[in-house]
Every structure is written in structure tokens, then in C-alpha cells.
Amino acid sequence: MKRIALMGMPNTGKSTLFNRISGASARVGNWPGITVDLTSARILLGGHIAELIDLPGIYDLHGFSDDEQVVRHFLEHNDIDLVILVLNTSQIDRQLSLGLQVRDLGLPTILMLNMVDEARRHGVSVDQQSMSSQLGMPVAMISAKYGDGCKEALQLAAQTMNRESHPTPEHLRDRLSPDDRIEQEMEQIVRSSVQMPMELTDQLTAKIDRILLHPWLGLPLFFGALYALFQFIFTAGKPLQDGVAWILGYLRGGVFEPMLATAPPWLHGLLLDGVYNGVGTVAAFVPLIILFFLVMTMVEDSGYLSRAAYLTDALMARLGLDGRSFVMLLMGFGCNVPALMGTRVMRSRPLRLLTMLVIPFSLCSARLQVFVFMAAALFTPQQAPAVLFSLYLMSFAATFVTALLFKGQLRSDEPFILELPPYRFPTPHQILQRGWLEVSHFLRRATKFIVAGVVLVWALTNFPGDVPPASAYTFAGMIGSALSPLLTPIGIDGQLAIALIFGFVAKEIVIGSLAVIYGLSGDPLMQLMACKLDWVQGMSFMLFTLIYTPCLSTIATLKSESRSNAFTLFSVAWSLILAWGVSFIFYQGARALGY
Amino acid sequence: MLLMPSHDLASLKPGEHATICGIHADENLHHRLNALGFRVGKHIELVRRARFSGPLHVRIGSTDIVMRQSEAARIQISHRAA
Numbered sequence: 001m002k003r004i005a006l007m008g009m010p011n012t013g014k015s016t017l018f019n020r021i022s023g024a025s026a027r028v029g030n031w032p033g034i035t036v037d038l039t040s041a042r043i044l045l046g047g048h049i050a051e052l053i054d055l056p057g058i059y060d061l062h063g064f065s066d067d068e069q070v071v072r073h074f075l076e077h078n079d080i081d082l083v084i085l086v087l088n089t090s091q092i093d094r095q096l097s098l099g100l101q102v103r104d105l106g107l108p109t110i111l112m113l114n115m116v117d118e119a120r121r122h123g124v125s126v127d128q129q130s131m132s133s134q135l136g137m138p139v140a141m142i143s144a145k146y147g148d149g150c151k152e153a154l155q156l157a158a159q160t161m162n163r164e165s166h167p168t169p170e171h172l173r174d175r176l177s178p179d180d181r182i183e184q185e186m187e188q189i190v191r192s193s194v195q196m197p198m199e200l201t202d203q204l205t206a207k208i209d210r211i212l213l214h215p216w217l218g219l220p221l222f223f224g225a226l227y228a229l230f231q232f233i234f235t236a237g238k239p240l241q242d243g244v245a246w247i248l249g250y251l252r253g254g255v256f257e258p259m260l261a262t263a264p265p266w267l268h269g270l271l272l273d274g275v276y277n278g279v280g281t282v283a284a285f286v287p288l289i290i291l292f293f294l295v296m297t298m299v300e301d302s303g304y305l306s307r308a309a310y311l312t313d314a315l316m317a318r319l320g321l322d323g324r325s326f327v328m329l330l331m332g333f334g335c336n337v338p339a340l341m342g343t344r345v346m347r348s349r350p351l352r353l354l355t356m357l358v359i360p361f362s363l364c365s366a367r368l369q370v371f372v373f374m375a376a377a378l379f380t381p382q383q384a385p386a387v388l389f390s391l392y393l394m395s396f397a398a399t400f401v402t403a404l405l406f407k408g409q410l411r412s413d414e415p416f417i418l419e420l421p422p423y424r425f426p427t428p429h430q431i432l433q434r435g436w437l438e439v440s441h442f443l444r445r446a447t448k449f450i451v452a453g454v455v456l457v458w459a460l461t462n463f464p465g466d467v468p469p470a471s472a473y474t475f476a477g478m479i480g481s482a483l484s485p486l487l488t489p490i491g492i493d494g495q496l497a498i499a500l501i502f503g504f505v506a507k508e509i510v511i512g513s514l515a516v517i518y519g520l521s522g523d524p525l526m527q528l529m530a531c532k533l534d535w536v537q538g539m540s541f542m543l544f545t546l547i548y549t550p551c552l553s554t555i556a557t558l559k560s561e562s563r564s565n566a567f568t569l570f571s572v573a574w575s576l577i578l579a580w581g582v583s584f585i586f587y588q589g590a591r592a593l594g595y
Numbered sequence: 596m597l598l599m600p601s602h603d604l605a606s607l608k609p610g611e612h613a614t615i616c617g618i619h620a621d622e623n624l625h626h627r628l629n630a631l632g633f634r635v636g637k638h639i640e641l642v643r644r645a646r647f648s649g650p651l652h653v654r655i656g657s658t659d660i661v662m663r664q665s666e667a668a669r670i671q672i673s674h675r676a677a
């Protein structure tokens with residue numbers, strides 16, 4: 001059987017010609033020397049059955065793009081009786097280079113100048129005889145689209161194929177050896193000095209998928225993997241955060257306190273309790289964000305993220321979200337800030353906004369500190385774990401309710417179609433670069449906002465200047481008592497209201513602020529709170545703290561990620577309303593039941 | 596090869612093969628499907644389905660794709676009787 005190679009530049013109508021010649025008999029198959037599948041068809045040409053192979057379109061026979069290497073390797077490993085070279089007539093002045101390159105191979109070749117209809121309209125005319133004699137190969141003019149000249153061209157092709165003998169693949173290998181040498185050298189240099197992500201073979205990917213996407217095992221494995229990542233981020237993050245806190249404390253005590261010792265008290269307070277604490281709040285997030293993005297980059301670039309989305313999509317679709325939202329939501333249980341930044345993988349804005357709206361309800365590790373303290377103060381050691389668990393359930397409930405309520409407004413028009421890439425190992429460089437990018441992004445966008453917020457809260461709890469800080473006589477205390485008509489129905493008194501104002505900045509400082517407010521700390525503070533609050537009030541306070549707003553850093557991130565003040569404001573307002581509603585129902589319900 | 600009356604992609608069972616014979620989608624989705632290799636005449640395999648009527652995992656050539664049933668229902672296929 002004869003073998004015919006169909007070659008040409010991209011977008012010259014090569015495949016149109018292939019379809020016209022081959023009819024419906026095309027099949028896809030493997031060829032010696034190359035790893036990609038090529039389309040071929042059996043055709044009848046000049047009394048012979050011949051196999052016509054559609055090679056990838058190339059610009060340069062001696063080039064080094066993937067397609068160009070495929071074509072070269074095909075020629076070096078397969079006996080070829082005829083080359084049909086397709087070029088665009090209108091652009092023949094630029095495309096003739098490929099014709100000359102193919103001629104030098106010495107294979108029997110016919111040049112088919114396609115799209116003559118278009119060329120004629122552009123006033124391009126070709127002297128077939130002259131071109132043919134100078135090139136040393138027959139030239140045919142065709143329109144593959146309309147079929148003009150195709151019959152004659154194929155007759156000419158049959159004559160060319162039968163008339164000439166053709167060089168062997170070995171012969172072509174000799175001709176193309178300079179290119180092969182460059183390929184080899186390229187590969188060697190790249191292998192020894194360039195890092196590329198390693199990609200697993202399709203078979204291995206399919207095998208791993210059989211386990212990781214298993215109908216029953218898939219989800220448990222996903223949760224297991226997530227739990228492990230979570231543990232890693234926060235186990236490794238804790239000592240780093242402690243380190244940052246230690247450095248900040250050391251600088252404050254060792255450098256800034258002595259420096260400002262003679263400054264007026266208000267300046268001392270503004271700079272240290274305001275600005276410096278604000279910077280400290282930002283700095284405390286940095287280790288977590290670095291770790292989170294190191295891990296997320298690894299997960300994202302490994303190809304697992306789209307598989308996690310596949311596994312969880314059934315549930316999330318009913319909430320108007322998709323599988324990727326779920327991954328971010330769970331990450332939010334560590335820290336809301338990087339989880340919000342992680343929503344960038346979503347292209348559809350409504351989907352992204354809805355996800356950003358629900359992430360702040362994830363019970364993050366900072367809120368957990370408050371709850372652990374309160375649960376220990378107000379409940380027995382037997383009750384405390386159940387209290388914590390109920391708060392986690394509440395966190396999920398707030399997420400689901402919010403998603404269900406707003407999925408109508410934030411309806412995603414994005415079809416859920418994701419490519420599952422083969423599994424890959426990202427390079428360390430890729431991971432580090434991404435981690436650094438995200439941190440610098442966070443620092444640039446959030447610092448000003450957070451520092452301003454911390455200074456404001458400092459001012460509220462320290463002015464007017466002649467009263468005890470954080471007492472009922474400060475502005476914060478006045479706001480607390482002004483809000484009492486709102487807060488009394490949910491069991492929160494003026495002093496706890498001040499703690500909530502602190503909590504607006506960061507949950508990490510809520511317990512610290514209670515220490516300032518009550519003038520006690522540690523065990524005595526716990527005992528005092530146990531005397532002053534009953535468990536219903538405590539639980540109501542915890543529910544409110546869980547839902548009302550995560551922290552200033554989260555709000556700053558919401559604003560920078562959504563680029564919308566209205567959305568940020570809405571998110572904060574909705575969480576306040578929901579928090580008040582939940583606490584109100586709980587507090588009044590419990591009181592009505594006689595607790 | 597015997598072509599049976601057409602169904603949509605969502606009706607395929609895991610491990611079954613088919614040929615795409617029509618795509619009924621708006622321009623946006625059509626474009627996206629095209630870019631991923633969905634074309635009339637292409638061979639397609641349903642690799643697996645997620646639990647609880649979740650998404651489908653399909654393979655076109657060497658490309659693996661997950662899509663929801665609502666999107667899969669827009670793709671007409673003809674079963675390839677083995």
C-alpha cells in the first residue's frame with residue numbers, strides 16, 4: 001500500500017482538503033516515531049489503494065515547536081510515496097519557504113495552491129508553468145472548500161506518485177540530521193539546567209483517578225487529605241506565629257517603649273497601642289498566608305483541585321456554589337483571609353461573590369480561641385466539647401442558609417466544565433514564587449486599612465482622655481450603652497459590647513480586651529465571668545461572636561478581592577443581621593424555656 | 596459500525612463510548628466546548644459519574660473533562676453498538 005503525507009502550513013485549508021479527499025473513512029491512530037495520534041484515511045489514487053495521513057500544520061520544516069518535531073519524526077520513520085503540500089495562494093509570497101524546504105527532502109511532492117477563489121478576488125494570479133519548472137515539482141490550483149480543480153490535482157498527484165522513486169526514511173534521517181542534533185542538544189541542556197513540572201503519564205493518572213475519584217472512597221480520601229493539609233498549615237504555622245508575636249513583643253519592650261518613654265501619654269498610646277498593634281495584627285497573618293499558599297499552589301498545580309471540585313459538586317450545586325467553593329470554605333476554618341484570596345480560581349463573578357459571602361462564617365482558629373476560653377469558663381469539662389461542636393455545626397448552618405438565600409441574586413451563568421489535567425509535581429520555584437506573590441499582595445492591600453481600623457478602636461477605647469481605658473466612660477463604652485436597646489434582648493451587657501468592638505478588629509484580642517475591661521486576667525477572669533454571666537448569656541455571646549464579622553483583615557480582604565465597597569458593606573451588614581437574629585432566637589428561646 | 600437513534604451524553608453509562616452528533620448550546624458554551632475538543636463526529640467516553648447525581652467525567656481523545664449533567668444534556672450522541 002502506498003503512503004501519502006498531507007503537509008502544509010496551519011490554516012491553509014489542509015484539513016478541509018483531507019475531508020474532501022477521504023470522505024467519511026477517517027480514523028485516528030498511532031505511528032512509528034511519534035507519540036501523538038494522527039488522522040488518516042484510505043483512498044483510491046491512480047489505481048492504488050493509498051493511505052493518506054494528515055500531518056500537523058507547520059510553518060518551518062526545520063523548526064522546533066511540538067508540531068514541527070512531530071512532522072520531522074514522522075518523515076524519519078515512515079516510508080512515504082508522495083507528499084501533498086498545501087499552501088495558501090494569497091500568502092504564497094510568505095509560504096513558499098516551506099515548499100523549498102520540502103523540495104530539498106527529495107520526496108515526490110505535489111504543491112497544491114489552495115483557496116484560489118479567494119486569491120482571485122484579491123487579484124493574485126500565479127503562473128503555474130513557471131513556478132512548477134523553477135520548483136521542480138508539479139503545481140495544482142485548487143479550492144478545497146468548493147472542490148474546484150481537486151479532480152485534476154489528484155490526477156496530477158497520482159502521476160507524480162507513480163513516476164518517481166522515493167528516498168528511504170534512512171536517507172531522510174541523514175538529510176534532517178542537523179535538526180536532530182539541535183533537538184538532542186536542546187533536550188540535554190534543558191534537562192540539565194531547566195526545571196519543568198513533572199507530568200505523570202496518562203495511564204498512571206488514570207490509575208490514581210480510579211482510587212481518588214472512586215464513588216465511595218473519593219470523598220473520605222478528600223476529607224482525609226484536607227485534614228492533613230489543615231493540620232500541617234496550623235501545626236507549622238503556630239510556632240511561626242508565636243515567633244512573630246515574640247519578635248513584636250521584644251521590639252516593643254526593648255526598643256519602642258524606651259524610645260517613647262518621655263513622649264506624652266496620648267502619643268505613646270497612639271503609636272504603640274494604635275499603629276504598632278495594627279502592624280502587629282497584619283504581621284501575625286503573614287506566616288499563615290505563606291504556608292496556606294505554599295500548600296494551595298501545590299494542590300492547585302498538582303491537578304487535584306479540579307478533582308476535589310468534581311467530588312463535592314453534587315452538594316454544592318444545590319447551594320448555588322460549586323466544588324471549588326467547598327475547598328475554599330473548608331480552608332476558611334483555618335483562616336478566612338487566605339480562603340477569600342483563594343476564590344480567585346473562579347472565573348464567574350457571581351459565583352465568586354457568593355463564595356466570598358459564605359466564607360466569613362467558617363469558624364476560624366482565632367474565633368476558636370475565644371470559644372475555648374468561654375466554654376472553659378462557663379461550662380463543665382464534660383459539656384465544653386459539645387458546646388464547641390455545636391458552634392461548628394452553627395458555622396455550617398450559617399453558610400448553607402446564606403448560600404440558599406442569596407443563590408438567586410448571585411446566580412452563576414458559568415457552566416461547570418473543568419478540564420482534569422494529568423497529575424503533576426510543581427517545581428519548588430513555582431511554589432515559592434506564588435507564596436511570595438500572595439503575601440506581598442496581602443501586605444500591600446490590607447496594611448493601611450487594618451492599621452487605620454486598629455487606631456480607630458484604640459481611640460474609641462481610650463478617649464476622652466481622663467477616664468480609665470476601655471471603661472464605660474470611653475467612647476466605646478458610650479457606644480456600648482447606646483446599643484443596649486439592641487444588645488440587651490440578646491443578653492449582651494455594656495462590658496461585653498466593648499469586647500465585641502475589640503473583636504471587630506481581631507478575635508485574637510477579645511480575651512485580652514476582656515482582661516482590660518474587667519481588670520483581671522487568667523483564672524480570676526474566668527471566675528468573674530462565671531459569676532457575672534449565666535450559660536445562656538455566654539452562649540448567646542459566642543453565637544454572636546461566631547457570626548457577626550470575622551475580623552478587620554477579613555473585611556480588608558473582602559474589599560480588595562471583590563473591588564466593591566457595596567459588596568463589602570453588604571457582607572458585613574448581612575453577617576451582623578444574621579448574628580443578631582440567631583442570638584435573639586437562641587437567647588429569648590432559652591429564657592422562654594425557663595433557663 | 597451501527598448507529599442507534601441519538602441520546603444525550605448524560606444518558607451514557609460509565610465505560611460506554613459514543614460519537615458526538617450534535618451540540619445544542621448558546622454561543623458562549625459552544626465556544627468553550629469547542630475549545631475543549633467537543634466537535635461533531637468526535638469519539639467520546641464516559642469514564643465515571645459522581646455520586647448523588649453529581650458531575651460526569653468524560654474523555655475526548657486524551658483530554659479528561661468534568662461537567663454537570665445539565666451541560667452534558669446539551670450534547671447529542673449516537674451510541675456505538677459494539
